[in-house]
Amino acid sequence: MSGPVKVSVLMTLYNKAPFVEEAVASILGQRYTDLELLLVDDASTDDGVERVRRLNDPRIRIITSPVNTGRAAAANRGYAAARGEYLVILDADDIAHPERIFKQVDFMESHPQVGVCGTYARRFGKVDRISTWPLTDVRCRGLMFFTDPVLYGSTIMRRSVLVGAGIRSDEQWKLPGEDFLLAHQIGKHTRFANLPEVLLHYRIGEQNQRHGRDVYADKRAICSRLFQLYDISLSDEELDLHLLFYLLTRQRITGARVRAFHKWTQHLMELNKERGLFPPAEFEEEVTRRWNRLYYLLPEHGTAATWAHLRCTGNWTLGKLVYYAKVRAKALLGP
Numbered sequence: 001m002s003g004p005v006k007v008s009v010l011m012t013l014y015n016k017a018p019f020v021e022e023a024v025a026s027i028l029g030q031r032y033t034d035l036e037l038l039l040v041d042d043a044s045t046d047d048g049v050e051r052v053r054r055l056n057d058p059r060i061r062i063i064t065s066p067v068n069t070g071r072a073a074a075a076n077r078g079y080a081a082a083r084g085e086y087l088v089i090l091d092a093d094d095i096a097h098p099e100r101i102f103k104q105v106d107f108m109e110s111h112p113q114v115g116v117c118g119t120y121a122r123r124f125g126k127v128d129r130i131s132t133w134p135l136t137d138v139r140c141r142g143l144m145f146f147t148d149p150v151l152y153g154s155t156i157m158r159r160s161v162l163v164g165a166g167i168r169s170d171e172q173w174k175l176p177g178e179d180f181l182l183a184h185q186i187g188k189h190t191r192f193a194n195l196p197e198v199l200l201h202y203r204i205g206e207q208n209q210r211h212g213r214d215v216y217a218d219k220r221a222i223c224s225r226l227f228q229l230y231d232i233s234l235s236d237e238e239l240d241l242h243l244l245f246y247l248l249t250r251q252r253i254t255g256a257r258v259r260a261f262h263k264w265t266q267h268l269m270e271l272n273k274e275r276g277l278f279p280p281a282e283f284e285e286e287v288t289r290r291w292n293r294l295y296y297l298l299p300e301h302g303t304a305a306t307w308a309h310l311r312c313t314g315n316w317t318l319g320k321l322v323y324y325a326k327v328r329a330k331a332l333l334g335p
Contacts, residue, residue, distance in 0.1 A: 007035040007101055008084030008159070011092050012074040014041070017048035019093035019203065024052055026095045028059065032102040035088075036061055040078045043068040048092070072169035072178045079162055079169075087162070091153040093203045100199035104156040107195060115161040115190025116183075118150030119199035126204040133194040140192035142282020144183065145226070146245055146290065149192045152179035154200040158190070165189045176213065177222040184229055216248050230277060238264060245290045247297050255304035258294075262312040265291050295320060299327035 040063045041049045120132050134140045140149035241264045298305040
């Protein structure tokens with residue numbers, strides 16, 4: 001297929017042959033038809049590319065690489081080769097709803113201030129549940145320091161935003177989280193939104209990049225890079241404290257650690273106000289939500305940690321005390 005198109009669908013591929021035909025079919029069967037499918041194969045060792053070639057559809061363009069370069073570099077090749085006004089992302093093991101591109105293009109055409117739009121998703125495979133994202137730019141930005149403002153695999157983006165700002169993925173980044181870091185680059189130049197509809201089926205399984213990895217080490221690396229992006233200095237101890245926002249720890253949580261983490265939450269909220277990085281009300285709401293969530297991990301770590309959290313919060317509710325008593329009783333009685 002040659003000539004201009006309205007939408008370029010970018011699909012990077014590495015050893016996902018069992019799923020790629022279904023993913024490609026979900027694009028070729030879209031209600032919206034003014035599109036090309038740009039498949040960027042990163043030196044797969046299975047027959048995924050051959051399976052796609054056999055579909056013999058003129059809307060498919062395939063870019064191959066003689067060596068494996070990593071997901072970020074493969075995505076950059078796709079960004080550079082895309083011809084569409086809009087860039088739609090679909091991972092090679094996921095499935096797009098037939099109405100997805102039609103509805104996303106319609107939204108972008110009527111909201112010119114938005115540069116990136118995602119959707120809700122149904123996770124399936126190892127799990128089965130609906131995942132949602134904030135609908136407005138303010139809400140997206142309020143939580144994006146801690147989690148994705150949009151699900152990358154569900155997004156439509158204005159290619160002009162990427163081209164105009166010279167945005168590219170970091171090709172040296174080989175860990176999960178490249179799309180999260182990319183969102184922070186994009187967020188400096190445009191607005192986010194999400195459609196409140198399940199327009200993506202997101203497959204969970206062993207083929208996922210995060211499967212079987214050291215979650216603590218990966219999240220620590222991602223957070224370290226994020227602080228660098230915003231020119232915020234922090235110590236190794238503060239970085240480890242920060243991971244409590246994700247309920248991740250490699251040491252017993254003591255009362256002293258809880259108090260230190262509480263001080264860290266206050267520091268981040270003050271820093272955000274001073275620097276004007278994220279909408280303050282939404283940012284503080286997310287910090288508070290994650291701080292409160294930590295409580296339900298603490299009874300496993302002992303009385304001192306639990307009591308420290310209650311003292312810092314100043315909220316000695318009956319429900320929290322009952323929860324603590326149940327967890328401790330179960331620990332004492334055993335299985």
